[in-house]
Amino acid sequence: MSIVTLTANPSLDRTLSLPGPLERGSVARLAPSSTEPGGKGVNVSRAVAAAGADVVSVLPAADDDPIVRALQQLGLRLATAPIGQPVRTNYTLTEPDGTTTKLNEPGAPLDEATRSALAAAVAEHAAGARWVALCGSLPPGTPLDWYADLVRAVRPTGARIAVDTSEAPLLALLAAGPDAAPDLLKPNTEELAQLAGTTEAEVVADPEAALAAVAVLHERGVREVLLTLGADGALLSTADGELFSARPPAITVRSTVGAGDCSLAGYLLADLDGGSAADRLRSAVAYGAASASLPGSAVPTPAQVDGPAVRVTPGFAGSAPSLSH
Ligand SMILES: O=P(O)(O)OC[C@@]1(O)O[C@H](CO)[C@@H](O)[C@@H]1O
Numbered sequence: 310m311s312i313v314t315l316t317a318n319p320s321l322d323r324t325l326s327l328p329g330p331l332e333r334g335s336v337a338r339l340a341p342s343s344t345e346p347g348g349k350g351v352n353v354s355r356a357v358a359a360a361g362a363d364v365v366s367v368l369p370a371a372d373d374d375p376i377v378r379a380l381q382q383l384g385l386r387l388a389t390a391p392i393g394q395p396v397r398t399n400y401t402l403t404e405p406d407g408t409t410t411k412l413n414e415p416g417a418p419l420d421e422a423t424r425s426a427l428a429a430a431v432a433e434h435a436a437g438a439r440w441v442a443l444c445g446s447l448p449p450g451t452p453l454d455w456y457a458d459l460v461r462a463v464r465p466t467g468a469r470i471a472v473d474t475s476e477a478p479l480l481a482l483l484a485a486g487p488d489a490a491p492d493l494l495k496p497n498t499e500e501l502a503q504l505a506g507t508t509e510a511e512v513v514a515d516p517e518a519a520l521a522a523v524a525v526l527h528e529r530g531v532r533e534v535l536l537t538l539g540a541d542g543a544l545l546s547t548a549d550g551e552l553f554s555a556r557p558p559a560i561t562v563r564s565t566v567g568a569g570d571c572s573l574a575g576y577l578l579a580d581l582d583g584g585s586a587a588d589r590l591r592s593a594v595a596y597g598a599a600s601a602s603l604p605g606s607a608v609p610t611p612a613q614v615d616g617p618a619v620r621v622t623p624g625f626a627g628s629a630p631s632l633s634h
Contacts, residue, residue: 310363310437310438310439310581311362311363311364311365311434311437311438311439312353312354312357312362312363312364312365312438312439312440312441312442312577312581313364313365313367313431313434313435313438313440313441313442313468314350314351314353314354314357314364314365314366314367314441314442314444315350315367315368315427315431315441315442315443315444315459316348316349316350316351316366316367316368316444316445317350317368317369317419317427317443317445317446317447317448317451317455318348318397318416318445318446318447318448319346319347319348319350319351319368319369319370319376319396319397319416319445320347320348320376320396320397320398320399320413320414320416321344321345321346321347321375321376321379321396321397321398321399322344322345322346322347322398322399322401322566322567322605322606323342323343323344323398323399323400323401324342324343324344324345324400324401324403324564324566324604324605324606325339325342325400325401325402325403326339326340326342326403327339327402327403327404327405328340328405329404329405330404330405330406330408331402331404331408331410343604343605344398345379345605345606345607346376346379346380346383347399347566347567347606348368348444348445349444349445349473349569349570350366350367350368350442350443350444350445350570351366351368351376351380352567352570352571352574352606352608353442353444353473353570353571353573353574353577354366354380354385355383355385355608356570356571356574356575356578356596356600356608356609357574357577357578358383358384358385359608359609359610359611360574360578360610360611361611362578362581363386364385364386365386365387365388365434365438366380366385366386366387366388367387367388367389367390367427367430367431367434368387368388368389368390368427369389369390369391369392369396369417369419369423369427369448370389370390370391370392370396371389371391371392371393371395372389372391374395374396375395375396376396377389388430388433388434390423390426390427390430391423392417392419392423393417394417395417396416396417397413397414397415397416397417398414399411399412399413399414400412400413401564401566401605401606403564407562407563409564409565409566411566413446415448415449416446416448416449417448418448418449418450418451419448419450419451424451424455428458428459428462431443431459431462431463432462432463432466435463435466435468436466436467436468437466437468438466438468439468439469439577439580439581440468440469440470440471440577440580440581441463441466441468441469441470441471442470442471442472442473442573442577443456443459443460443470443471443472443473443474443491444472444473444474444570444573445473445474446474446475446476446478447474447478451478453477453478453480453481454481454482454485454489455478456472456474456478456481456482456489457481457482457485457486457489458489460472460482460485460488460489460490460491461488461489464488469492469493470491470492470493471491471492471493471494471495471573471576471577472491472493472494472495473494473495473496473569473570473573475496475499475500475503476500476503479496479500479503479504480503480504483504483526483529483531486530487529487530488530489530490529490530490531490532491531491532492531492532492533493531493532493533493534493535493576494526494531494533494534494535495534495535495536495537495569495572495573495576496534496536496537497536497537497538497539497569498512498513498519498536498537498538498539501519501522501523501536502522504522504525504526505518505521505522505525507522516625519536519544519625520546520625523536523544523546527546527548531548532547532548533545533546533547533548533586534546535572535573535576535589535590535593537568537569537572537593537597539565540557540562541556542554542555542556542557542594542597542619543555543572543590543593543594543597544590544625545576545586545587545589545590545593547586551586552623552624552625553586553587553590553621553622553623553624554590554621554622554624554625555590555591555593555594555619555620555621555622556594556619556620557594557595557597557598557618557619558598558615558618558619560598560599560601560602561602562601562602563601563602563603563604564601564603564604564605564606564607565601566605566606567600567606567607567608568597568598568600568601569597570600570608571596571597571599571600571608571609572593572594572596572597572600573593574596574608575592575593575594575595575596575597575614576589576590576592576593578592578596579591579592579593587621590621591616591619591621592614592616594619594621595614595615595616595618595619596609596614598615598619599613599614599615
């Protein structure tokens with residue numbers, strides 16, 4: 310069975326490697342820079358496709374946009390809705406000590422006809438798919454409850470729905486009612502804090518506060534919550550009351566850009582294989598760690614993913630990650 314991703318706001322990701330610490334107001338001589346097709350759903354698709362699974366990427370882009378050519382070269386199956394503007398460019402500034410700064414453009418607005426075309430493509434490919442993943446920010450002017458509308462539109466197809474978004478679209482989705490609640494939500498600690506109306510520092514410092522916020526998501530109808538914790542791994546909480554946490558193997562971090570997207574891909578791939586909750590979490594953390602060990606927004610191949618090195622434990626408090634990173 311296949312996976313469908315929607316990237317409402319795709320990007321060309323340009324990675325600029327600084328020779329030293331960023332000095333505002335100065336001229337920096339860069340190492341040769343690289344550009345990769347990106348946006349959260351695109352990254353999920355790239356990782357899923359690299360594992361040999363069937364995936365369709367839905368995105369707004371003109372046929373001759375460089376992102377389309379780049380994704381075609383990777384052999385990805387695309388369903389595009391044409392837009393009259395180039396896809397945005399997002400910049401990643403990397404410093405030698407591993408500090409990464411993202412500068413994301415707003416993206417091209419989507420008119421109503423384009424939104425309808427994208428929604429129709431998602432619904433068409435969802436029929437018969439195992440998962441639909443709705444990923445990333447919404448371009449300027451998009452109704453904030455668009456993801457809620459899409460969840461309701463996809464539901465009758467029987468495909469499971471994963472959402473990975475942030476800020477206002479995330480809040481709107483959770484406020485839209487249980488019929489718009491996804492099967493899987495993949496927040497990071499910053500996004501969980503946004504949902505809980507608290508600060509990331511509090512969520513990170515207090516596992517009880519994090520678990521309380523996750524419980525609220527289940528109350529609102531979300532079946533599974535994959536909370537990514539950066540260097541501390543992730544936790545998976547299911548509506549059936551299963552709770553596991555997992556720590557990644559020791560890695561040298563080269564770029565965290567796209568690590569969350571690869572975690573989602575790892576979860577979906579394990580689910581396609583019929584994996585248990587612990588298996589899905591292990592795969593998510595292994596994929597996230599493998600991605601973070603690669604430069605820019607490169608996605609790992611299965612050979613670069615070390616599942617057995619991930620330590621999965623039941624529960625969260627006590628033996629679980631400290632949430633500090
Ligand atoms: O602006 P958004 O949609 O929130 O995030 C876009 C983005 O930062 O997410 C991916 C990494 O997760 C990158 O490929 C891309 O540049």
